[in-house]
Amino acid sequence: MIDRIPSIDIVRFSTSGTEAIQTALRGARVFTGRNLIMKMDGSYHGSGDIAEYDSFVSPVRKGLSPHIDKEVVIGYFNDERTFQIIDQYKDQLAAVIVEGVMGAAGIIPPENGFLNQLQEKCRQYGIVFILDEVISFRLANAGAQEIYGLEPDITTLGKVVGGGMAVGAFGGRADIMSVFNPSKPNAVHHSGTFAGTPIAAAAGIAMLKKYQGETIIHLNEKGNQFAEDLKDLIYEYNLPLTVTHIGSLLNLHAIDTPIKTVDDVRRGNQTVLQAIQLAMLNEGVFFPKRGMMSLSTAITTDEFEFVLAMFDRVFKKYSMFIE
Incomplete structure (x- = not known):
């Protein structure tokens, strides 16, 4: 992992x-x-409480700490307002954490150098810039930071680096990571009975050796082609749907306007999206009701064609309802 990700010491x-x-x-x-x-x-x-908190979450309703709003400030992906908020809280901010590509929110890639500007703003004020690559690491040898030319202070990882086993990882600049050094006085405590188990480590090593270079490029090409084929079907049936995608990650949205921010996603018709998801499930194809799809190297050309054929069947059958 250190060899693949230059920002990790x-x-x-x-x-x-x-x-x-x-x-x-x-x-x-x-x-x-x-x-x-x-x-x-x-x-x-x-x-975690910090991770779960956002503008749509009530701490009391969701069981979060009632004081969580004193610990977290909300920024906005692909939005200039974020930099103004950082200016306002520059002396209080320990870290800004952001995804390389917004994942569960709807596969929203960064635009107009947003992540680069965010990194520079953090550098300006001595704020730790944390890039969450748990989902986006799959997109290149060194993840989204390779694609967008970033050098985060800390990178967080999971899923892909474990080859399917339970694993998480974080790494970055040596001076920041040194706060966890147990040989130093007042070190930050970090331990776990199953952290870095031999089984997870072996699976992760095997995964990283196989999933690199041409394998990633080929999967991204298949993902981009799949997304374009899905867009063609949407156009053919004149449906109020949109596909966001980057490489092997894509998301179907029940809205016919461009998706730039999470607010665009929230304006989508979730009833329609869930109806499509259920109809596809009845045809033998599963994806989450939020419309997110993560493609795998194990998927064959025949399986891609089958999934597209099922989308064709569902779009045709339900086109009157969707409109």
């Missing part, structure tokens, strides 16, 4: 992406001596 392991992110945020607080964390509205960073 030291890496530590956990049992999940959630745990990796929680620990990375704790380390950023100790390193900076500040307390406030910024996350993007609608981003998913696991199930």
Whole structure:
């Protein structure tokens, strides 16, 4: 992992992406001596309190700490307002955490150099820039940071780096990661009985050796082609649907306007999207009701054609309902 990701000097392991992110945020607080964390509205960073909090979440209703709104400030992906908010809280922010590509929110790639500007703003104020690559790492040898020319202070990882086993990881600059060094006084505590288990490590090594270079390029090409074929079907049936995608990640949205932000996603017709999801399930194809699809190297050409044929059948059968 250190060889593949130039921004990582030291890496530590956990049992999940959630745990990796929680620990990375704790380390950023100790390193900076500040307390406030910024996350993007609608981003998913696991199930910790900080990660779960956004503009649509009630701490009481969701069981989060009633004081969580004093620990988190909300930014907005692909939105200039974010930089103004950072200027406002610059002396309080320990870290800004952001996804390389917004995943669960609807596969929204960064636009107009948003992540690069965000990184520079963090550098300006000594804020730890944390890039969550749990989902986006699959897109290149070094993930989204390779695609967009980023050098985050800390990178958080999971899923792909474990080859299907339970694993999480975070790593970054040596000076920041040194706060976890147990040989130092007042080190940040980080341990876990199953963190970096031999089975997960062996699976992860095998995965990283196989999933690189031409394999990633080929899967991304298949993903882009699949997304374009799906768009062609939407156009053929004149449906109010949109596909967002990058490489092997794509998302179907029940809205016919461009998707740039999570607010665009929220304007979609979730009833229609869930109806399509159920109809596809009845045809033998599963994807989550939010419309997200992550393609695998194991999917064959025949299987791609089958899925597209089922979309064709569903779009044709339900076109009157969808309109």
